[in-house]
Structure formats: structure tokens, C-alpha cells
Amino acid sequence: MKQMAVRFHLKIPAKLLAGFAANLLLLAIGFTWVFQAQFGSATNELFAAIAEPRIQAVAQRIGVDLRMGGREGWDEVLRLASSRLDIEFALFDAELRPMAGEIQELPPEVVQQVRAGLIRRRPPPRHPPQEPPPPEAGFEPPLPPHPPGWNRPPHREPEPEPMNPAQSSYPKMTARSGSPRAYWVFSMVPVIDSPRGYLPLVLAMRSDSLTGKGVFFDPMPWVYAGMGVLLVSGLIWVPLAIDLTQSLRRIGRATGRIAEGDFAVSVPDASRQDELGDLGRSVQVLAETLDAQVMGQKRFLSDVAHELCSPISRLQAALGILEVRTDEASRAQGLARINTEVQQIGMLVNELLNFSKANLKREVNLKRLELGPFVLAVVEREEAGSAEIRIDIPDGLGVRADEVLLARALGNLLRNAVRYAGHAGGIVIQARRNGEEIEIRVQDSGPGVPKESMGRLFEPFYRPDLARTRESGGVGLGLAIVKTCVEACRGTVGARLRESGGLEVTVRLPGN
Secondary structure: OOOOOOOOOOOHHHHHHHHHHHHHHHHHHHHHHHHHHHOOOOOOHHHHHHOHHHHHHHHHHHHHHHHHHOHHHHHHHHHHHHHHHOOEEEEEOOOOOEEEEOOOOOOHHHHHHHHHHOHHHOOOOOOOOOOOOOOOOOOOOOOOOOOOOOOOOOOOOOOOOOEOOOOOOOOEEEEEEOOOOEEEEEEEEEEEEEOOEEEEEEEEEEEOOOOHHHOOOOOHHHHHHHHHHHHHHHHHHHHHHHHHHHHHHHHHHHHHHHHOOOOOOOOHHHHOOOHHHHHHHHHHHHHHHHHHHHHHHHHHHHHHHHHHHHHHHHHHHHHHHHHHOOOHHHHHHHHHHHHHHHHHHHHHHHHHHHHHHHHOOOOOOOEEEEHHHHHHHHHHHHOOOOOOEEEEOOOOOEEEEOHHHHHHHHHHHHHHHHHHHOOOOOEEEEEEEEOOEEEEEEEOOOOOOOHHHHHHOOOOOOOOOOOOOHHHHOOOOHHHHHHHHHHHOOOEEEEEEOOOOOEEEEEEEEEO
8 A cells, every 4th residue: 555645835934934943943052062072071161151150059058058957967968969960979088088968989080080170170278388498508309318219108198278168169070980971070168167167078960851840941041931932033034935926926826827828917016126126127038028928929910810811812813803804915914913012922932931041940051251242242132223223342351140140130121121122222231349249231222211110120010101002012021131130140230310311221230
């Protein structure tokens, strides 16, 4: 039987809060690990900063009780303290021999740590010994009091220096033991009253927990602080997460409408001044671009249908007339008309094919072209006839372009200029370097186009003069083909009206 995998999907606010809670948990685990690692080390600054005040207060309180209770009351004082604080207390002398309490023996690793640490932390003597006076001239030091080989008495630890019960802190250290794990804190407290003052004993505190049941340090303030930080962070982050979620939902609904073909969408989050605002504006631009492209395709198909229907209708009318007329002159006239219409249809089909080829996503072969000879070859191929064409291109000027696409673009520009302005004066093809680009200008002296039509010159099937017929105005694909070919060569194309009259089309291509 297959087990169904259960997946939990969290909302963005829940993910943010979960991530923040996990972050706090990791911090707490890291803090605990560091605290535990430093417990028993010689450089336990973290323990000193957090736990030492509480340890100091407990040690001072028990030290007072021990001094007031007398030697016979030490066991009772430690028993009451162990019962009240729920940890074990014991008293040892400087040699770590048990003096009072239920702990009669320390683990060996603990003894080693304490002797290496706590005993060395005894307070300095109140009156440091003075240096002996320098020997007088001619003074001979006495001989050793014992002959060599004499057995000296065994070495003993020096007696601890007296301590002042009112001092602010007592020497202390921490240790750990295993099997079972236990945490130890040792503090030297002034207990024994002697003629020289109060002598210190070692107060041992043992606990099975790292916190010492709250004696070493109290974790609850940290827990409350963490909960408070979590609550405040939730109050800050939840509204932000909800705002982000709602913005993403609105953008998602807008993209859903775009996917269904509704491009007239308005993304309300496009007015935001952040990354979501950038995303909303991008979606808005996407919708507008798709709307323009779809409308352009619809208009293109409509224009193609219109351009094809007109000659076909006239062709059908000519065939109808030809059927009812039987004389040779009428038949010859009808056949000539039919031939003209067929030529118009062929020209339209060829323009459509050229436009489709220019828009086809094919591999563009960009290479260096010597611009002067290349333009001359295009002019000769187009057979401009009686039109006066002047070429003004410096020697050695080259561009990077696709040879086929650039020839098609320049040929269309030349035919356009000859058709509309060849009778009005000369046509100039000029090329100059402008920084990293080469600018090719095709200038004529014709009537130009209306100013309001300048922005639509390169649209498919757009003809500036609505009164133009097919014979005078063509099908309106020439400049659209120019734009597509130039852009495929990584260039741009634009047009402007000349002050002296006529139209100037500028092609900008990468130089070489």
C-alpha cells in the first residue's frame, strides 16, 4: 500500500514567524552550548558575567550562617541550604578534605580542576613580606643549618591567608564531572575565626542541571525576554508579511487575467516604491506590450485581407466583363486589366513574403561590410532609372551587419525615395561615423509626410496619405521591412522631416 506524502503549505506570515522562532531557538541552543562549554574552563567570562552575582550572594549568605552557627552547626546550615535551594552544599578545607555536608569525596577530575584553579586564586597576603636588607661589606652568609642529605619534613601547602568577611567578592571557579554528569561551583568563604582573622574554607555547590536549579543563574528572564522579542517581532513582521502577501495575490490575479487574454488590466501595486512595485510595473508594461502586439497582429491580418480582397474583387469584375464581351478589342482590354491586377496581387504577395522573412527568427550573420561599394551595388541593382542619386560615403568606412538584411533595408529605402520623391530632385545616400555607430542617411527632396504620421511610418500597412491608391502608395510594408531588417542587425532606424523639404531616414548600425 502506497503511503501518501503529506505536505504542509505555510503562508508567508507563518513562514516569517517560523523562521524568526527558529532563529531564536538556534540562538538559545548556541548560548546554552557556549555556556556549558565554558563551565569549568579557566576563561569563563560568560559565566562570570551571568552567574557570578548570584553565586556571590549565595556564598556570602552561607558564609554568614556558618560563622554564626559555630563548628557544631555547620552540617545543619548546609543541610538547610541544600533543602531550600535544591542543590547539594559541602565544606572542604584547603586540602579539599571534607569538613561538613553530605559530599564526602570529590571526583578526581574535579579535584584536579579545583587544585589547579581555586587554590591559586587565594587573595594576596595583607602585609607582603619585606625584602631582606643587603649584606654588609665583608659579611659571610651562614652555613646551611642542616648538612646535605638531611631528610627535610614533607612539603605542606601554606596556610591560607585570612579573609575579610566584608570583602565584595570571594575567589571562585567552576568544574564539571561525568558519570553521572554534574556541575560544580567552588567558592572560598571566610569561616574559621583565628587570632589572625577569618580563615577561608572551600564551599562546594553541586547540581545535576546547568542552571543549578536557579542558583547558578535563572533562565526564566531569558525565556521571558525571548517570548517578548518574539511577540514584538510578530507585531512588526505580521503586518508586513500580510501586506506582501496581498500584493503578491493581486499581481497573481493580474497575470492570471493576462493569461486568459484580458490585457486591459490595471495592477494597483504598480504605484509602490519597492521591489513589488517594480514587479507590478513590469506586469503592467507586459500587459500593454501584449495588448499592442495582439492588436497589431489583428490589424495586420485585417490589412492583409483588405489588400488582397481589393484586387481580387476587381479581378472578378474584369472576368465578368470579359465573359459578356466578345469583340477582340474588349477582350484584349479585359485581359490587360486582369494582367495588371494579377501583377498587383503578385507584388503584394512578394512584399508579404519579404516582411515574413524579415520577421523570421533566423541566424543573423553579422560581418564587416565595406559600406561604399556595398551601397553602390544596391543602387545599381535597384535600377533607379532617371532618378538622380548621389552617394556620399568616405572610403574605408565599414559596418557590422548581415549582408542580405542590410541590402533589403537599403533597397526598400531607395525604392521608397524614388517612388515618392524621384521627380522632385536628387536623392542623397550619406554615411558618417558617430562614436561607436555608423549613421546611414537616405535624403530626398519630395513632399514629405504629415507631422502627425511620423510616429507610425514604420508600422505594417500604414500609408501616410489616405487618398493614395495602390498604384501611388504601395501596400505600406516597405518601411516596416526596413525596421525589422535593421533591428535584426542590432541597429535602429528613425525618420525626420527636413527643414528644406523632404524626408530623411537614418539607419544606425554598429561600426567596424
